[in-house]
Amino acid sequence: MTSYANAWLRCLVLxxxxxLPLAASASGFSSLEKMTESGFRISAEARLLGDGGRxxxxxxxxEPQRQLSPASVTKGYLAAAALDRWGPQHRFTTxxxxxxxxxxxxxxxxxxxxxxxxxxxLVTEDLWRLAQRLHQAGVREVEGRLVVxxxxxxxxxxxxxxxxxxxxxVGNSYSALLSSAGVNHGNWCVNVAPGAAxxxxxxxxxxxxxxxxxxxxxxxxxxxxxxxTEFSAERVTxxxxxxxxxxxxxxxxxxxxxxxxxxxxxxRQTARTLMAMLDQAGIGVGEGYVTSIExxxxxxxxxxxxxxxxxxxxxxxxxxxxxxxxxxxxxxxxVDTPRASLLEAGxxxxxxxxxxxxxxxxxxxxGSGLTxxxxxxxHGANVLLESMFHRSSLFPSFVASFQxxxxxxxxxxxxxxxxxxxxxxxxxxxLNQPYAVRAVSGYFRTRSGRWGVFTVMVNGTSSTPWLxxxxxxxxxxxxxxxxxxxx
Numbered sequence: 001m002t003s004y005a006n007a008w009l010r011c012l013v014l015x016x017x018x019x020l021p022l023a024a025s026a027s028g029f030s031s032l033e034k035m036t037e038s039g040f041r042i043s044a045e046a047r048l049l050g051d052g053g054r055x056x057x058x059x060x061x062x063e064p065q066r067q068l069s070p071a072s073v074t075k076g077y078l079a080a081a082a083l084d085r086w087g088p089q090h091r092f093t094t095x096x097x098x099x100x101x102x103x104x105x106x107x108x109x110x111x112x113x114x115x116x117x118x119x120x121x122l123v124t125e126d127l128w129r130l131a132q133r134l135h136q137a138g139v140r141e142v143e144g145r146l147v148v149x150x151x152x153x154x155x156x157x158x159x160x161x162x163x164x165x166x167x168x169x170v171g172n173s174y175s176a177l178l179s180s181a182g183v184n185h186g187n188w189c190v191n192v193a194p195g196a197a198x199x200x201x202x203x204x205x206x207x208x209x210x211x212x213x214x215x216x217x218x219x220x221x222x223x224x225x226x227x228x229t230e231f232s233a234e235r236v237t238x239x240x241x242x243x244x245x246x247x248x249x250x251x252x253x254x255x256x257x258x259x260x261x262x263x264x265x266x267x268r269q270t271a272r273t274l275m276a277m278l279d280q281a282g283i284g285v286g287e288g289y290v291t292s293i294e295x296x297x298x299x300x301x302x303x304x305x306x307x308x309x310x311x312x313x314x315x316x317x318x319x320x321x322x323x324x325x326x327x328x329x330x331x332x333x334x335v336d337t338p339r340a341s342l343l344e345a346g347x348x349x350x351x352x353x354x355x356x357x358x359x360x361x362x363x364x365x366x367g368s369g370l371t372x373x374x375x376x377x378x379h380g381a382n383v384l385l386e387s388m389f390h391r392s393s394l395f396p397s398f399v400a401s402f403q404x405x406x407x408x409x410x411x412x413x414x415x416x417x418x419x420x421x422x423x424x425x426x427x428x429x430x431l432n433q434p435y436a437v438r439a440v441s442g443y444f445r446t447r448s449g450r451w452g453v454f455t456v457m458v459n460g461t462s463s464t465p466w467l468x469x470x471x472x473x474x475x476x477x478x479x480x481x482x483x484x485x486x487x
Contacts, residue, residue: 027044027060027061027062028046028058028059028060028061028479028483029044029046029060029061029062029456029475029476029479030479031474031475031476031478031479032044032062032456032472032475032476032479033062034475035458035471035472035475036062038464039461039463039464040458040459040460040461040464040467041066041068041458041459041460041461042062042063042066042068042456042457042458042459043062043063043064043065043066043067043068043377043378043379043455043456043457044060044061044062044063044064044378044454044455044456044457045058045060045061045062045064045378045379045382045454045455046058046059046060046061046444046452046453046454046455046479046480046483047059047060047382047452047453047454048446048450048451048452048487049386049389049450049451049452049453051450051451054450056386057487059452059483059487060479060483061378061379062378063378064377064378064379064382065360065377065379066377066378067361067363067375067376067377068375068376068377068437068439068457068459069369069372069373069374069375069431069437069439069457069459070369070374070375070376070381070429070437070439070441070457071369071372071374071429071430071431071437071438071439072322072324072327072368072369072370072427072428072429072430072439073369073376073381073427073428073429073439073440073441073455073457074327074364074366074367074368074369074374074376074429075318075319075322075327075367075368075369075427075429076319076381076384076385076427076441077349077352077353077362077364077367077376077381077384078318078327078330078331078349078367078368079315079318079319079398079401080352080384080387080388080394080398081331081334081348081349081352081353082311082315082330082333082334083311083312083315083388083394083397083398084352084394085334085352086311087311087393087394088310088311088312088393088394088396088397089310089311089312090310090311091307091308091309091310091311092117092118092119092120092122092307092308092333093117093119093305093306093307093308094114094115094116094117094119094122094126094130094305094306094308095114095115095117095302095303095304095305096112096113096114096115096130096133096134096302096303096304096305097112097113097115097296097300097301097302097303098110098111098112098113098300098301098303099111099296099297099299099300099301100112100143100144102137102138102139102303105140105141106138106139106140106141107140107141107142107143108139108141108142108143108144109143109144110143110144111142111144111145111146111147112134112139112142112144112145112146112147112285112303113147113149113292113296113300114130114146114147114148114149114181114270114271114274115149115151115296116148116149116150116151116152116154116179116180116181116182116267116270117152117180117308118152118153118180118329118332118333119308119329120308120314120318120323120325120326120327120329120330120333121185121308121309121314121317121326122182122183122184122270122308123183123184124183124184124208124209124273124277126183126306126308127183127270127273127274127277128277128280128281129306130274130277130304130305130306131274131277131278131280131281131283131304132281133303133304133305133306134278134281134283134303134304135281135282135283136304137303137304139283139303140282140283140284141283141284141285141286142278142283142284142285142286143286143287144286144287145285145286145287145288145289145290146271146274146275146278146285146288146289146290147289147290147291147292148181148267148268148270148271148274148289148290148291148292149181149291149292149293149294149295149296150179150180150181150266150267150291150292150293151180151292151293151294151295151296151338151339152180152332152333152338152339152340153178153179153180153332153335153338153339153340153341154178154179154180154181154182154266154267154293155177155178155179155265155266155267156177156178156179156328156332156340156341156342157341157342158177159342159343159365159366159371160175160366160370160371161433162174162175162370163175163176163177163178163370166262166264167237167264168236168237168264169234169235169236169237170234170235170261170262170264171232171233171234171235171261172261172262173185173187173260173261173262174262174324174325175262175324176262176263176266176324176325177262177263177264177265177266178266178325178328178329178332178342179266179267179270179329180329180332180333181266181267181270181291182266182267182269182270182325182329183266183269183270183273184208184269184273185323185325185326186262186263186266186269186325187260187261187262187263187325188214188235188242188244188260188261188262188263188269189206189207189208189258189259189260190204190205190206190207190214190216190233190244190246190258190259191204191205191206191207191256191257191258191259192204192220192231192233192246192250192256192257192258192259193205193250193254193256193257194222194250194251194252194253194254195222195252196222197222197252198222198223198224198252199221199222200221200222201218201220201221201222202218202220202221202222202231202246202250204216204218204220204244204246207258208273208276209273209276209277209280210276210280211276211279213272213273213275213276214241214242214243214244214272215238215240215241215242215243215244216243216244216246217243217244217245217246218246219245219246219247219248220246220247220248220249220250221248221249221250222249222250222251222252223249223250223251223252224251224252225251225252225253226251226253227249227251227252228249228251229248229249229250229251229254229257230248230249231246231247231248231249231250232245232246232247232248233245233246233259233261234261235261235262235263235264237264237265241264241265241268241272242263242264242265242268242269244259244261246259265291267291268291271289271290271291272289274289275288275289293339295338311397312397312400312401314326314330315397315398315400315401316400316401318330318401319401319402319403319427320401320403320408320409320410321409322428322429322430324368324370327366327367327368327369328342328345328366328367328368328370330367331345331346331348331349331366331367331368332344332345332367334348334349334367335348342365342366342367343365345366345367346363346364346365346366346367346374347364349364349367350362350363350364353380353384356383356384356387357383358383359380359383359384360377360379360380360383361375361376361377361380362375362376362380363375363376369429369431370431372431372434372435372437376457378455378456378457379455381441381455381457382441382453382454382455385441385442385443385453385455386453389443389451389453399425399443401427402425402426402427402442402443403425403426403427403428404421404422404424404425405420405421405424405426405477406418406421406422410428412469412473413426413428413469413473415470415473415474415477416473416474416477416478416481417477417478417481419481419484419485420477420480420481420484423444423445423446423484424442424443424444424480424484425442425443425444426440426441426442426443427440427441427442428440428469429441429457430469435459435460435461435462435465436459436460436464436465436466436467437457437458437459437460437467438457438458438467438468438469438471438472439455439456439457439458440454440455440456440472440473440476441454441455441456442454442455444480444483444484445484446483446484446485446486446487447484447485447486447487448487450487452483452487454480456472456476458472
């Protein structure tokens with residue numbers, strides 16, 4: 001070998017040696033990428049956005065085009081599609097209507113129809129306002145029935161195991177079934193307090209009505225002071241409707257506790273709750289209640305109405321608390337035809353995404369991300385974030401729905417250095433079955449004030465079943481803090 005060739009080879013070896021450390025961290029996610037060694041599937045991308053004539057800059061990537069499950073990061077897509085469709089100030093309207101005659105004595109000579117308007121945040125207070133406004137309209141008695149109409153959508157077919165099981169029994173609040181006539185996020189609430197003395201049953205009351213409108217099977221015993229409080233709560237559906245099964249003990253000096261469990265039929269829950277509100281308002285209903293999927297007659301006149309909160313306020317709850325009921329109800333509203341399904345709601349979000357240049361493939365089977373079958377890429381999610389950044393009339397409402405780690409309502413995100421906590425706005429996504437998913441997406445501000453977007457999706461496999469947030473957020477916070485500091 002010639003001396004020239006030897007020199008060239010030594011130069012090449014030296015060059016390669018110098019480059020190897022850079023290659024090892026070329027992804028920009030030098031801490032996060034170590035998870036790939038444990039078998040986790042990752043799609044990640046972080047980049048600065050163009051501004052003031054400056055081009056965007058790629059800061060890091062790990063298989064950014066890879067299609068993975070985003071879990072509740074899906075809700076960012078929903079929020080963007082909803083703001084694009086309706087704007088931040090849109091409100092959903094709920095009405096009481098009737099085609100029947102109202103006589104001089106305040107008797108409605110027929111049915112009273114609750115027209116479920118698909119408000120994702122309808123609560124008992126709204127039902128009380130409807131009852132009061134009906135009273136103000138002169139109604140003192142309904143000769144016919146209370147008909148709760150969920151003609152827009154509901155009952156909605158379940159597509160996840162948790163929701164399907166919730167039709168008969170459930171031990172949580174997040175598996176709520178869906179309806180355009182749902183109230184209180186599709187959840188029953190009871191308050192459990194100690195009885196008057198040790199040995200007596202706990203005192204169980206409704207959170208929302210003076211009378212209990214839910215069956216109670218109370219097996220909670222009051223124990224002496226400081227003896228510990230531990231009880232279970234399960235909602236089961238029997239022939240006569242929903243019932244709450246309560247078992248365990250409560251200390252005599254324990255504070256009362258609210259317990260939430262998904263109802264077995266949201267429209268029926270609304271009917272029973274509204275019947276109690278009408279009774280409290282002094283309005284009797286002669287023939288009880290029924291639920292319906294029929295649209296109210298076109299000739300029906302509005303007797304009372306309530307408008308919900310503005311969309312930008314709804315999104316704070318959808319995103320900050322990752323409320324699955326609200327998210328899927330909001331997504332169902334995107335479907336223009338009645339009797340909407342979750343698949344049609346997902347298609348409506350996909351149609352919105354199709355208008356985002358360079359996004360790439362996306363699969364949405366729901367607006368909540370409660371199913372692992374949803375698919376997107378880190379690059380695609382960042383395209384969505386960038387598109388909203390450049391929409392001045394929508395961006396303030398959109399970015400406000402993301403959490404800052406320093407002030408987040410979710411405690412598990414309050415981690416990392418002050419630089420990370422104070423310069424990041426994010427939405428997280430979590431699933432544990434049939435495999436683990438941890439996803440994070442959002443915005444960051446650098447030291448110099450530039451805006452950036454990032455998305456990280458980590459999916460487990462059958463050989464990597466366990467994944468917690470510490471494994472993802474700790475290395476991610478280190479990587480993003482470096483990017484913020486460097487720019």
